[in-house]
């Protein structure tokens with residue numbers, strides 16, 4: 001199997017319906033990834049081990065999604081220099097604004113690249129990961145360029161009724 005360079009982690013099984021949007025983008029663009037449930041609160045030792053071994057395992061980007069008191073992306077960023085892209089999962093009680101604020105307000109020194117709330121944010125996290133890897137992978141860069149121009153070409157110039 002090709003080297004896994006992207007890790008998708010999430011706080012709970014319930015986050016997967018959102019985070020699979022990132023997985024779908026990585027699949028579409030042929031980027032090998034792993035996906036794991038790693039909770040800052042329920043499995044803190046798993047979080048620590050994942051962050052501690054991220055560099056030595058060759059991960060180059062970590063996409064971390066969580067909802068509510070969404071501490072996973074920030075804690076992961078504190079544990080590894082591998083870039084962390086945060087995805088605020090939409091919550092029922094506060095609509096994901098809680099997740100967004102929990103992820104985006106990092107203290108100076110330990111950044112998390114924070115995406116939009118929900119599915120669009122997860123898909124964009126996948127794309128951002130591909131963009132980072134494409135900086136040093138010309139084949140992937142060409143594939144991404146094609147993907148982007150196909151998307152642009154699919155947008156009609158005029159709106160229709162259906």
Ligand code: RP5
Nearest residue numbers: 011012014015066067068089
């Ligand atoms: C967070 O709590 C998770 O990231 C999830 O978004 C939220 C709710 O988790 P469950 O109660 O559905 O497991 O830790």
